[in-house]
Amino acid sequence: MQDATRFWSKGLQELAPYVPGEQPQGGGWIKLNTNENPYPPSPAAIAAMHEALGSRMPMYPDPNCSDFRKAVAEREGLDVGQVFAGNGSDEVLYFAFLAFFRRGGELVFPDLTYSFYPVYARATGVPFRTVRLDDEFRIPMDEMVSTESGVIFPNPNAPTTVKVPLDAVEAVLRRNPDSVVVVDEAYVDFGADTATPLIGEHPNLLVVQTLSKSRSLAGLRVGWAMGDRGLIDALERVRDSINSYTVDRVAQFGAAAAIRDEAYFRETCAKVVATRERFAAGLERLGFSLPPSSANFVFAAHPTLSAAELLAALREHKILIRAFRGPRLERHARISIGTDEEMDAVLEALEHL
Numbered sequence: 001m002q003d004a005t006r007f008w009s010k011g012l013q014e015l016a017p018y019v020p021g022e023q024p025q026g027g028g029w030i031k032l033n034t035n036e037n038p039y040p041p042s043p044a045a046i047a048a049m050h051e052a053l054g055s056r057m058p059m060y061p062d063p064n065c066s067d068f069r070k071a072v073a074e075r076e077g078l079d080v081g082q083v084f085a086g087n088g089s090d091e092v093l094y095f096a097f098l099a100f101f102r103r104g105g106e107l108v109f110p111d112l113t114y115s116f117y118p119v120y121a122r123a124t125g126v127p128f129r130t131v132r133l134d135d136e137f138r139i140p141m142d143e144m145v146s147t148e149s150g151v152i153f154p155n156p157n158a159p160t161t162v163k164v165p166l167d168a169v170e171a172v173l174r175r176n177p178d179s180v181v182v183v184d185e186a187y188v189d190f191g192a193d194t195a196t197p198l199i200g201e202h203p204n205l206l207v208v209q210t211l212s213k214s215r216s217l218a219g220l221r222v223g224w225a226m227g228d229r230g231l232i233d234a235l236e237r238v239r240d241s242i243n244s245y246t247v248d249r250v251a252q253f254g255a256a257a258a259i260r261d262e263a264y265f266r267e268t269c270a271k272v273v274a275t276r277e278r279f280a281a282g283l284e285r286l287g288f289s290l291p292p293s294s295a296n297f298v299f300a301a302h303p304t305l306s307a308a309e310l311l312a313a314l315r316e317h318k319i320l321i322r323a324f325r326g327p328r329l330e331r332h333a334r335i336s337i338g339t340d341e342e343m344d345a346v347l348e349a350l351e352h353l
C-alpha cells in the first residue's frame with residue numbers, strides 16, 4: 001500500500017496540532033474538561049436561532065455580520081467599524097497571527113498559557129519567545145515586550161486562572177508602541193477587567209472575546225475582536241482572502257440575541273462565580289493548593305497525586321477533568337466549574353480517593 005502522507009506539504013509534516021479536550025458521546029458524565037458553561041444559552045438566543053432557520057436560509061449570510069457587530073458595539077460603546085466577528089475566537093486569533101505577527105520580529109507570550117498560541121505561531125511561520133510565569137503563576141508583564149511583531153496573553157490566563165490588572169495591561173500597551181497587543185478575554189466575564197475601555201487611546205490594542213464560555217454557546221462558534229478601525233480592516237482583509245462567510249446565518253441571529261440579553265448573562269456568570277468560590281474553598285479543605293481563579297475553572301494541585309493520576313481516579317467516577325503535560329503543569333489539574341450539584345459530586349469523589 002502506498003502511504004498518502006507523502007503528499008503532505010513540508011509545513012504540515014512539521015506541525016504539532018492542538019489536541020482538544022475529549023467530548024464523550026455517551027451520557028452520564030460530569031464533563032469538566034473543556035470549560036463549557038453548565039447553563040443553557042439565553043432563551044432569547046434560542047428563539048432567534050429558530051427564527052433564522054425559518055428565514056432566508058437559501059441566501060448567503062451577511063458577510064459583515066452587521067447586526068451582531070452592532071449589538072457588540074452598542075454594549076461596549078464602540079463603532080461597528082471597531083468590531084470584527086469570526087467563527088469562534090480561535091479563528092479570530094488565527095487571523096490576527098496572519099495579519100499582525102508576521103512582520104519579522106518575535107511574538108511574545110507566557111510560557112504557561114493557551115496551547116493554541118505556539119500551534120498558530122508555527123502554522124503561520126511566526127517566530128516567538130516565551131516569558132516565564134512567576135511561582136504564583138503571574139505573568140511578568142514588564143517582560144512582555146516585542147519589537148516588530150506582537151504580544152499575546154489571555155486575561156485571566158489559561159490554564160492558570162490568574163488575572164492581569166488593567167493598569168498592567170495599559171503599561172504593556174505603552175511599552176509596545178510598534179507591536180499589536182492581543183488580549184484574549186475568553187474568560188474575562190468571570191472576574192477580570194476588560195481592556196475594551198483602552199481601545200480609543202491605544203491603536204495597538206486588540207481585545208478578543210467569545211460566546212463560548214460566559215454565554216453558554218461553545219456549540220455556536222462565534223468570537224469577535226474589538227480594536228482600532230485599522231486593525232479591524234486588516235482582519236477583514238485576511239478573512240476575505242480565505243472565506244467571506246465564516247459566521248453562518250443561524251449563528252449571527254443567535255449571537256446578536258445572546259449579546260443583547262444582558263440580564264441572563266449576568267445571572268449565569270454570577271452563578272458560576274458563586275459555585276467556583278464554594279468549590280475552591282472545598283478543595284482547600286481537602287489540602288489542594290490553587291492560585292486564585294478569575295475564570296470558570298480552577299487550576300488545582302492535589303497534595304500527593306499528579307494531575308494525570310487525579311484525572312484517572314476521577315474518570316472512575318465518570319468525572320472528566322483536564323491534565324496537561326510539561327514541567328510546571330504536571331501537578332495542577334484544570335477543573336471546569338459546573339453546577340453546584342456537579343461540583344458537590346466532585347468534592348464527594350475527592351474525599352474518598
Ligand SMILES: *Cc1c(COP(=O)(O)O)cnc(C)c1O
Nearest residue numbers: 088089090114154186210212223
Ligand atoms: C476557549 C478559549 C478560546 C477559544 O474560544 P472559541 O471562541 O470557542 O474558539 C480562546 N482563548 C482561550 C484562552 C480559550 O480558553
